[in-house]
Amino acid sequence: MTYGLFLSATDKKPMYLQIVEQITSKVLLGDWPAQMALPSIRELAADTQVSVITVKRAYADLEQAGVIVTHAGRGSFVSAQPDLQQQLQQQELAQLLSAAVAVARQLQLSDAELFARLQQHLVQPR
Amino acid sequence: MQQFAFEMRDISIRYPHFAMENISLSLPKGQVMGLVGVNGAGKSTTIRMLMGLVKPDAGQINVLGYQLPAQQVQAKYDIGFASDDMRLYKSQTLQWHMDFIRSVYPQFDQAYAKELLKRFELIGEQKIKGLSHGQRVKACLLLVLARRPKLLVLDEPTTGLDPVARDEVISELAEILRDDERSVLFSSHNTHDIEKLSDQIAFLDRGKLLALQDKETYLDSWSRFRCQLPANANTGADAAVPANVAGVVSIKRHGQLAEVITDQNSAGFAAQLALAGFQVLEQHRMSLEEIFVANVKRSR
Amino acid sequence: MHTFSNSQMIKLLILKDWQLVKKSLAAYLAGGVLIIGLMGMATPLLFNTGAILMITLMIVIGARSAIELVVNEKKDQTLTFMMSLPVTAQDYAWAKLGANLLLYLVPWLLLVAGMLLVIVSSPVYNGVIPLVVLVSVFILLSYCCYLATALLTYSEGYTTAVMIVTNLLLNGFIIWLLRMPAIHLTLEAPTASWNSTSLLLLAAGVGLTVLVLLTTAVLQNRKTSFL
Numbered sequence: 001m002t003y004g005l006f007l008s009a010t011d012k013k014p015m016y017l018q019i020v021e022q023i024t025s026k027v028l029l030g031d032w033p034a035q036m037a038l039p040s041i042r043e044l045a046a047d048t049q050v051s052v053i054t055v056k057r058a059y060a061d062l063e064q065a066g067v068i069v070t071h072a073g074r075g076s077f078v079s080a081q082p083d084l085q086q087q088l089q090q091q092e093l094a095q096l097l098s099a100a101v102a103v104a105r106q107l108q109l110s111d112a113e114l115f116a117r118l119q120q121h122l123v124q125p126r
Numbered sequence: 127m128q129q130f131a132f133e134m135r136d137i138s139i140r141y142p143h144f145a146m147e148n149i150s151l152s153l154p155k156g157q158v159m160g161l162v163g164v165n166g167a168g169k170s171t172t173i174r175m176l177m178g179l180v181k182p183d184a185g186q187i188n189v190l191g192y193q194l195p196a197q198q199v200q201a202k203y204d205i206g207f208a209s210d211d212m213r214l215y216k217s218q219t220l221q222w223h224m225d226f227i228r229s230v231y232p233q234f235d236q237a238y239a240k241e242l243l244k245r246f247e248l249i250g251e252q253k254i255k256g257l258s259h260g261q262r263v264k265a266c267l268l269l270v271l272a273r274r275p276k277l278l279v280l281d282e283p284t285t286g287l288d289p290v291a292r293d294e295v296i297s298e299l300a301e302i303l304r305d306d307e308r309s310v311l312f313s314s315h316n317t318h319d320i321e322k323l324s325d326q327i328a329f330l331d332r333g334k335l336l337a338l339q340d341k342e343t344y345l346d347s348w349s350r351f352r353c354q355l356p357a358n359a360n361t362g363a364d365a366a367v368p369a370n371v372a373g374v375v376s377i378k379r380h381g382q383l384a385e386v387i388t389d390q391n392s393a394g395f396a397a398q399l400a401l402a403g404f405q406v407l408e409q410h411r412m413s414l415e416e417i418f419v420a421n422v423k424r425s426r
Numbered sequence: 427m428h429t430f431s432n433s434q435m436i437k438l439l440i441l442k443d444w445q446l447v448k449k450s451l452a453a454y455l456a457g458g459v460l461i462i463g464l465m466g467m468a469t470p471l472l473f474n475t476g477a478i479l480m481i482t483l484m485i486v487i488g489a490r491s492a493i494e495l496v497v498n499e500k501k502d503q504t505l506t507f508m509m510s511l512p513v514t515a516q517d518y519a520w521a522k523l524g525a526n527l528l529l530y531l532v533p534w535l536l537l538v539a540g541m542l543l544v545i546v547s548s549p550v551y552n553g554v555i556p557l558v559v560l561v562s563v564f565i566l567l568s569y570c571c572y573l574a575t576a577l578l579t580y581s582e583g584y585t586t587a588v589m590i591v592t593n594l595l596l597n598g599f600i601i602w603l604l605r606m607p608a609i610h611l612t613l614e615a616p617t618a619s620w621n622s623t624s625l626l627l628l629a630a631g632v633g634l635t636v637l638v639l640l641t642t643a644v645l646q647n648r649k650t651s652f653l
Contacts, residue, residue, distance in 0.1 A: 009322070014411055177510065202510065
């Protein structure tokens with residue numbers, strides 16, 4: 001059985017982060033519904049041909065982010081928080097915004113200039 | 127119940143042109159260790175000591191609860207060993223070898239062996255002398271894997287394999303990860319395979335153990351920074367070395383740009399760089415291969 | 427020394443060597459039957475031709491055994507494969523010694539017995555028996571010498587060198603025997619006539635063979651590693 005994770009060695013992101021992101025998006029999209037049992041760490045490691053320690057780290061990160069919960073002896077499950085999807089989207093937005101700020105700093109834009117650029121995007125119809 | 131798949135303590139071994147001093151190396155049960163090093167770093171010697179084939183001049187070796195080399199017979203029932211320089215009998219077929227191995231190891235799983243034959247695209251009735259290098263490597267691995275040994279020791283298992291054969295071998299090794307009783311030690315100068323599958327990284331160079339750490343921590347601790355220096359900075363050769371920044375492995379400088387490599391990466395390191403006048407433009411994770419090269423260069 | 431009895435593995439290794447050489451051994455023995463038949467024709471020409479062929483055959487079987495089962499194991503890197511099995515270097519050495527002796531001694535005995543049988547049951551003068559036995563024992567002793575070299579050095583060079591030297595010595599030994607009155611005077615006698623000289627030579631040959639084998643066993647038991 002395969003779990004539909006697509007990991008790439010040429011991706012600049014480390015393997016554990018690829019796992020975190022792909023599981024998070026599966027949860028966001030609803031492919032992995034709340035309270036679904038996740039594959040065991042060893043099973044996912046064998047399936048994706050990635051070391052156990054890497055999957056372990058990904059699961060720890062996912063748990064910290066509230067995407068999954070782990071019950072000792074029973075394994076990990078998709079978190080049952082009612083607003084999980086919204087929370088994750090909030091996190092994603094926060095990440096994108098801070099990335100945008102970082103690029104703006106490199107471009108040496110002033111805060112006012114950055115606001116102006118954001119404003120442009122807000123008025124532009126999609 | 128032993129906690130370690132193997133444990134080497136304070137090992138020393140001396141040859142006329144090569145020596146290893148005070149090496150301690152152990153692998154917790156259920157984990158995969160990648161042994162990295164250039165040719166002649168001591169990988170094969172380490173592996174041979176673990177197989178009881180070579181006796182160290184000093185130190186203790188325990189494998190799966192057995193003292194080596196004294197109890198090597200019992201230990202070797204549970205160790206599967208395959209190496210780059212291992213050959214089968216040319217005049218015999220693969221099936222003959224499978225029968226022979228089955229007569230030695232009662233736990234040889236014939237059904238699994240048949241499945242492996244198919245997955246590795248090997249023919250049992252074919253004589254070994256008619257096989258390509260890749261097929262021979264896969265044949266050796268088949269004989270070992272079909273026993274499901276508790277400790278798998280592989281010396282350069284993917285060397286010289288074409289990409290497809292390598293993928294087949296890696297897939298079979300990944301299957302072992304399902305079982306938390308089984309451990310793997312494999313050496314390779316293909317750092318990519320090691321980066322993918324190992325939980326522990328052991329770095330050998332010139333008979334010295336440069337590093338032994340869990341892979342995630344190890345990869346995290348190394349980082350490469352691209353920095354910009356102030357325009358008026360001294361451009362002399364050594365001037366760029368920020369003496370007050372601990373953990374700098376190497377600095378390459380060209381004009382106002384510099385590349386800094388560290389093995390003690392943390393938020394604090396970037397801050398220290400900034401204090402030393404190095405404005406960080408970019409920070410990159412390093413691949414095991416890049417770390418390998420940087421580490422060897424530093425230690426020499 | 428480990429307490430674990432490993433005679434089972436030694437047996438398996440000997441069996442493995444038997445499987446590796448059984449085909450060529452069968453071919454050699456078939457050749458041996460033909461040669462013995464030739465000797466049984468009882469004409470001086472055919473007997474002498476047969477004797478020369480027989481000497482060659484005995485040497486070839488021995489040389490192939492030592493090269494194929496010992497030296498080539500290292501050269502072809504099958505030794506690494508063998509040492510990965512649950513055996514110690516000593517177990518392996520004992521298995522090699524056992525396999526070689528078995529796979530040489532048995533054909534050697536069969537050939538010698540076959541020759542004696544033909545000589546006794548055909549018009550060939552039985553007086554040649556001491557010569558035949560002494561030459562056969564010398565060949566066996568030679569074999570043990572280069573087997574010892576192979577087992578202790580695993581070197582093709584040294585083993586071949588000892589083979590060449592022993593073969594040269596064999597020629598000298600046969601000439602030396604034929605010039606010896608105690609041997610050549612009784613060659614055409616109707617019965618085998620063992621005298622003190624030939625018996626002494628036989629005892630010396632067998633004694634030396636045993637000595638070489640024992641020394642080999644002791645020396646290889648001291649080796650701790652092959653690789």
